[in-house]
Amino acid sequence: MIALLFLVYSLVEWYMAKKKTRAPREKWTMLILIILLSAWNFVAVVNDRWITPNQLILLLFGWMDQF
Amino acid sequence: MRNTPWQLFRFGFIYLNAIPTGFLVSPLLHNSAYLGWLAILGGYAMSLFFLWFTVRLGLWDPQRPWVDFGDKLVTKWIHFPIVALILFWSINYAAMDIESFTLFFSTNYMRESPQWMVILVVGFVIIITARWGLETMIYISDGLFIVIVVTIVAINVFFFQDAHSEMMIAFIRHRNYDSVIKDSLFCLTFFAEWIVFLFLAPYLKFDRRSFRNLAAAGILVVLASLFQWATAILNFGPYLGREMQYPLIELMRSASGILGNSDPLVIGLWSSSLFLHSAFLIQVGVRCLATLLKLKDMDGPLIVILGGTAIVLAYQYAQDPIQFLESFNSFGMAMFFLLMEFIPIFYWIAAMFRKRKRRRKPQPNSS
Numbered sequence: 001m002i003a004l005l006f007l008v009y010s011l012v013e014w015y016m017a018k019k020k021t022r023a024p025r026e027k028w029t030m031l032i033l034i035i036l037l038s039a040w041n042f043v044a045v046v047n048d049r050w051i052t053p054n055q056l057i058l059l060l061f062g063w064m065d066q067f
Numbered sequence: 068m069r070n071t072p073w074q075l076f077r078f079g080f081i082y083l084n085a086i087p088t089g090f091l092v093s094p095l096l097h098n099s100a101y102l103g104w105l106a107i108l109g110g111y112a113m114s115l116f117f118l119w120f121t122v123r124l125g126l127w128d129p130q131r132p133w134v135d136f137g138d139k140l141v142t143k144w145i146h147f148p149i150v151a152l153i154l155f156w157s158i159n160y161a162a163m164d165i166e167s168f169t170l171f172f173s174t175n176y177m178r179e180s181p182q183w184m185v186i187l188v189v190g191f192v193i194i195i196t197a198r199w200g201l202e203t204m205i206y207i208s209d210g211l212f213i214v215i216v217v218t219i220v221a222i223n224v225f226f227f228q229d230a231h232s233e234m235m236i237a238f239i240r241h242r243n244y245d246s247v248i249k250d251s252l253f254c255l256t257f258f259a260e261w262i263v264f265l266f267l268a269p270y271l272k273f274d275r276r277s278f279r280n281l282a283a284a285g286i287l288v289v290l291a292s293l294f295q296w297a298t299a300i301l302n303f304g305p306y307l308g309r310e311m312q313y314p315l316i317e318l319m320r321s322a323s324g325i326l327g328n329s330d331p332l333v334i335g336l337w338s339s340s341l342f343l344h345s346a347f348l349i350q351v352g353v354r355c356l357a358t359l360l361k362l363k364d365m366d367g368p369l370i371v372i373l374g375g376t377a378i379v380l381a382y383q384y385a386q387d388p389i390q391f392l393e394s395f396n397s398f399g400m401a402m403f404f405l406l407m408e409f410i411p412i413f414y415w416i417a418a419m420f421r422k423r424k425r426r427r428k429p430q431p432n433s434s
Contacts, residue, residue: 002187002382006375013368021364030365033356037372041379052383053159054394061399067249 003041010034068202068270074209075271079264079284081208081215085344087257087292088219088337090167092299093312094396099250100305101234101241103296109247110254111289114261118281121261121411125273127418133265134358140417147359149410153262154355156407158373161348162380163395165189168341169381170388175316182385189342190378196346197353197370201270204343204350211343215336216287222333223294226318230301249398254292256404258285262411266351349374 014034018027044050095103128136134153138146169185177185196204264271264281299314308314319330353369356362362369384391394400 002183002379003375005187006371006378010368010371010375013371014365017365017367023363026362026365029360030362030368033360034368034372037376041376044379044383048386050383052380053155053162054384054391054400057159057403058394058397058399061402062397064399064402065397067398 001045003038003045006041007034007038010038068205070271071209073280074205075264075267075277076280076284077212078205078208078267078271079281080287081211081340082263082344082347083258083260083284083288084215084291085337085341086164087254087288088295089171089313089341090395091254091257091292092296092314093309094253095250095296096300096303096305096308096314098246098253100243100246100309101237101300102243102247103250103300104238104293105247106250106254107289107292107296109251110256111258111285113251113255114259114285115282117259117408117411118261118278118285120415121265122273122278122281124411124415124418125265125268125277126275129272129274130269132268132354133262133414134354137414140414140421149413150355150358153407153410154352154359156403157263157348157352157355158377159380161193161345161352161374161377162384163391164341164345164348165193165377165381166384166388166391167395168338169385170392171313171316175313183382186378186381186385190374190381193342193345193349193377194371194374196342197349197374198367200366201267201347201350204347205267205270207339207343211336211339215340218333218336219291219294222315222319222329223298226298226302226322227294230298231304232301234301234304252405253398253401256401256408258288259405259408262407263347263351265411266354345377349377 011034014027014030017030021027044052091107095106099106124133127140134150137150140146141149165186168189169182172189173180173182173185196207199207261281264277265273295315298318299308302308302318303311303314311317316330316334319333320328322328349370352373353366356369356373357365
């Protein structure tokens with residue numbers, strides 16, 4: 001639900017921004033980015049085991065906790 | 068934008084003060100106990116080393132933010148992965164801010180409300196603040212500065228009266244220096260977030276006074292942290308104090324007199340600085356992503372989608388608060404933050420080589 005809310009909100013913002021910009025590349029890049037990040041967010045909300053940045057950081061730096 | 072003297076100092080203080088005020092006292096009571104003052108001062112002293120390199124890097128081109136000129140120093144192949152790393156760090160840090168605030172607020176005030184609701188409300192406030200833009204955020208920090216300083220002074224003076232000052236002798240008698248070294252590094256990660264100020268150009272440009280301004284902001288944050296830590300340890304002692312997640316809040320809620328039950332006022336002020344902290348981090352993330360994807364007119368949707376991602380990350384952290392707090396206070400996480408703070412040093416070294424190259428160029432004309 002949270003992911004969908006921000007998908008809608010960002011699409012509204014994208015719609016307003018696309019009227020101001022003349023570069024078509026920017027419009028499509030932004031739209032693809034919104035869809036990709038919303039998909040990631042959706043899976044993160046639905047799946048409890050989806051990786052978080054903190055888990056990734058501790059995977060790389062967690063061994064330092066023994067000091 | 069209308070610039071006034073010490074504007075960078077005020078913004079620096081509001082940004083840097085947000086996290087230590089809320090979340091530094093409890094870990095210090097737990098590890099360094101009576102020697103927390105040494106850890107705070109040690110952390111600040113080390114942070115000045117990082118600040119010097121950050122200011123030198125900012126002076127390389129004061130008219131533009133570092134994210135725009137960094138590729139001239141280290142090539143795009145190195146600059147873009149570093150910008151992506153800062154994007155990752157800033158959005159995750161904003162998510163950690165949101166979840167930390169939500170945990171604090173849910174455990175103290177809105178116990179019956181679901182966490183996702185608090186996360187959503189806090190997240191929206193942060194997105195709207197970020198949407199106002201950097202210029203407005205700098206003006207907000209100008210206004211907040213004096214109110215927050217006066218509140219910090221008033222609270223510490225008020226609670227110091229009831230403190231057990233006879234415990235102060237333990238500040239110099241204790242010898243657990245191993246914990247102090249580790250906690251100094253922990254404090255360093257709180258105080259040395261200088262890299263974000265490289266994103267303030269062209270609104271606030273770096274000049275020869277920038278080191279003074281940011282170092283002074285750091286001193287004020289250190290003083291505030293020292294007083295808050297001393298207030299907590301002298302009122303509760305290290306053993307009872309470490310059992311509390313938010314010792315200062317417990318003090319405020321149990322107090323009577325002028326500042327009795329003043330916690331809503333103080334938390335209102337602290338949360339406004341925390342929201343500014345998170346909103347600025349979202350702005351940093353937006354600048355990074357706009358540079359990576361070469362987007363010039365898409366700030367609005369970028370703020371919303373990155374802010375939304377931070378909120379979803381906070382929601383993920385809310386599923387397991389114990390694991391979140393363990394990660395937040397872990398040494399590994401502190402070392403990741405420290406890695407980010409080394410970035411200006413890396414660029415400064417590259418800038419040294421660039422300067423030498425630029426000086427050598429005019430020589431062939433002399434023949």
